[in-house]
Amino acid sequence: MTKLDTLLAGLARERSTGALQVGRSGTIFLSEGRVTYMECAQTPSVERLLAARGLMSEAALRRVQGDGGCEKLLTEGALTPGELQYAVLGGVLDAAFFLLPVSGARPKFRPGEQHWLGGQWFFDVPGLVRECARRRAQLAEIWPSADVDSLPVRPLPRLPGHGVTLSRVQWEVIVRADHKATPLELAKQLGRPAYPVLVAVRRLAASGLLAAPDLPQRGAPAEHPPHDPKARAQPLGPPVTGDPTDLALLMRLKKALEELS
Amino acid sequence: MLGIDGCLAEVMSIPGALDAMLVDHTSGMAVAFSTAVGVDADRSAAALTEALRATTDGLARTCPGDVVRIDDMLVTTDKGHHLLRLLETVFEGPLVIYVRLDLERSNLALARHRLSTISSRLAT
Numbered sequence: 001m002t003k004l005d006t007l008l009a010g011l012a013r014e015r016s017t018g019a020l021q022v023g024r025s026g027t028i029f030l031s032e033g034r035v036t037y038m039e040c041a042q043t044p045s046v047e048r049l050l051a052a053r054g055l056m057s058e059a060a061l062r063r064v065q066g067d068g069g070c071e072k073l074l075t076e077g078a079l080t081p082g083e084l085q086y087a088v089l090g091g092v093l094d095a096a097f098f099l100l101p102v103s104g105a106r107p108k109f110r111p112g113e114q115h116w117l118g119g120q121w122f123f124d125v126p127g128l129v130r131e132c133a134r135r136r137a138q139l140a141e142i143w144p145s146a147d148v149d150s151l152p153v154r155p156l157p158r159l160p161g162h163g164v165t166l167s168r169v170q171w172e173v174i175v176r177a178d179h180k181a182t183p184l185e186l187a188k189q190l191g192r193p194a195y196p197v198l199v200a201v202r203r204l205a206a207s208g209l210l211a212a213p214d215l216p217q218r219g220a221p222a223e224h225p226p227h228d229p230k231a232r233a234q235p236l237g238p239p240v241t242g243d244p245t246d247l248a249l250l251m252r253l254k255k256a257l258e259e260l261s
Numbered sequence: 262m263l264g265i266d267g268c269l270a271e272v273m274s275i276p277g278a279l280d281a282m283l284v285d286h287t288s289g290m291a292v293a294f295s296t297a298v299g300v301d302a303d304r305s306a307a308a309l310t311e312a313l314r315a316t317t318d319g320l321a322r323t324c325p326g327d328v329v330r331i332d333d334m335l336v337t338t339d340k341g342h343h344l345l346r347l348l349e350t351v352f353e354g355p356l357v358i359y360v361r362l363d364l365e366r367s368n369l370a371l372a373r374h375r376l377s378t379i380s381s382r383l384a385t
Contacts (some may be wrong), residue, residue: 053351072262079351081264087352089265089292090285113384121265135288147307165321167314169287193353196287 004100004106005129007107008035012125017111023105026095029115035128037088038119040095042184043194046117052191055079065116088120094193105122135195143202151184153177153201154211164207169200174209269293271382272360275375277367279341284357286310286347292356303359304368309359313345335375346376350384 004022011020015033022028024257039045044052047065051058055078064073074081125188139146155174166174172190173183188196204210263271265283272281280297282305284290289310291302297320313334320329333346342362347355358380362372 048353055351078385080262080383080385082262083350083352084266085265086285086292086350086356093288093290131290134307135289138289138307146351146362165318167317193287196353198285 001089002079004107005125006092008100008125011109015113016109016111018109019115020109021098021108021110022102023107025102025105026099026102028038028099029113029118030116031122033120034124035092035096036120036122037094037115038095038099039115040099042098043091043094044188044191046091046186049191050079051195059125069116070120085120088117090193092121092123093128093131094195096128096196097135100132102194105214111230127154139198139202142199143206148201148205148210149198150182150184152180152182153204154179156209156211160208164209167200170204173200173204175196181230225238262380265293265383268358268379270297271381272358272376275360275362275367275372277363277372279361279363282306283357283362284310284355284359286313286355286357287320287353287376309345309357313347313357333376335369335373337360340364342372343373344369344376346380348380350382351358356384 008020008028012033015030018029020028020030026038026042028035029037048057049117050056051061056064056073056076059147061073064076068076070084073079074084079087139149148253153173155177164183169192172192173186176186176189183197183201184194187194201210269281269283272278273275279297281301282294282302283292284306285292289307291306294300294306313331316334317329318333320331321327331347333344335345336343341364344360344362346358348358349355358376360372360376362369
């Protein structure tokens with residue numbers, strides 16, 4: 001159990017209501033000891049996901065948040081209570097997957113604070129922890145190496161066979177992969193929760209459709225001409241050399257010392 | 262317009278329904294389930310998701326040139342019928358409605374019809 005799990009289990013036992021801020025990584029909202037909402041900096045928020053589906057612009061969602069909240073969202077937006085519950089449920093589990101393992105941040109609890117999308121679905125803390133563990137095991141079962149989760153997604157330029165079937169998310173990942181974006185960046189671009197994108201990328205890796213990861217490049221920055229703004233700054237003053245066989249320097253030094261004496 | 266729990270109750274009111282479950286297809290998680298004795302909802306949800314995925318893969322190869330979009334899937338065993346309905350929502354999906362029906366007491370055509378009505382009330 002991580003430190004955050006233990007803290008959360010304590011808040012659940014005391015049936016606390018409020019918001020637990022975990023540094024800059026995210027916030028967990030509780031109501032009477034049950035988790036109602038969770039945000040994580042690494043995953044797209046539910047608002048972002050709803051906006052990405054063309055339901056409502058993020059600006060319109062912010063207006064609804066300030067005036068009317070969820071009830072207004074259900075009457076105005078084209079979504080049913082079930083869909084809103086499912087969206088919150090998916091968003092919270094996605095955030096939990098990345099937020100619960102966070103360590104090092106000092107969590108701060110603000111009693112009473114609530115999120116406007118909270119109250120749609122209630123999670124008990126052990127269930128949430130168990131589901132995150134199940135998802136981790138599922139990823140490891142698909143493809144054991146976690147390297148592909150954080151490296152840029154680089155699909156092979158040629159298929160090592162004659163045909164392949166892709167799922168919907170895999171298709172979107174392949175189309176969007178620019179050989180620079182990592183799976184989490186792709187998830188934000190696609191407006192999809194991060195976990196399904198990780199699953200898709202691991203399945204691609206398991207099918208041998210991704211290029212082998214490069215070893216991290218050490219030193220050797222690309223050479224830029226000196227007029228390029230990205231070029232390394234020139235040293236100030238005349239070029240300095242520490243070469244012991246620099247005769248000119250030694251001669252100048254000898255002359256200077258002679259003049260001193 | 263239904264919520265998730267309301268949807269589950271509606272599915273259980275289909276004549277001959279024995280258990281029902283809502284499954285998140287991307288993660289294989291049981292979102293909600295009726296309380297049947299001795300059913301491990303988490304594991305059956307994960308296994309049913311794999312079965313659907315394998316079926317999609319299989320169909321993609323048997324109907325070349327088509328993009329496979331499954332509406333529902335029916336498995337009949339010697340004890341009963343198992344109906345799975347895939348449902349697109351505004352959020353990530355699909356959401357899968359699973360229902361197990363009694364072999365003797367259920368009417369398949371009616372059950373499929375009821376499921377499609379319920380789906381249209383759960384997702385717009």
